[in-house]
Amino acid sequence: MFRRREPVPFAFIAEADKFRSNVAPPPRQRASASELVGRWLIGLTVVAGLGGSLFLGLPAMSADISPTHTQQSDASQGR
Template sequence: MFRRREPVPFAFIAEADTFRSNVAPPPRPRASVGEVVGRWLMGLTVVAGLVGALLVGGPALSTDTSPAHTQQSDVSQGR
């Protein structure tokens, strides 16, 4: 199949950056008090969950290198 080669005027592409429309989009509806409170509560819940995960999981991630915490049984001490 043959491709038709037609001249394409590229002037409209250069003018597209400077074109400004006089039609404004409709304004966004304002959020109600309940929606704002719900968003705040959702955000606080997510933050509290992350902080709680760090508090609970922090001790498990720490590396304990002190020799005082090594466990020895009575059998290994010869008793």
């Protein structure tokens, strides 16, 4: 395509790697005991829900090839 012949006046982009801030971010606060327990309970609830749905859903998804109970009518027995 077209190439610019004049220099691009963005010299500050090249100097951005050298820039260091003298302002430090505040330190992270440690999570309290109740917050940690809450996180564990939420995680445990999610895992238990997924496990329970898998436990209850697997029998419904299994394909029985041989039927365990066949229905016979009285007419087919010849009475």
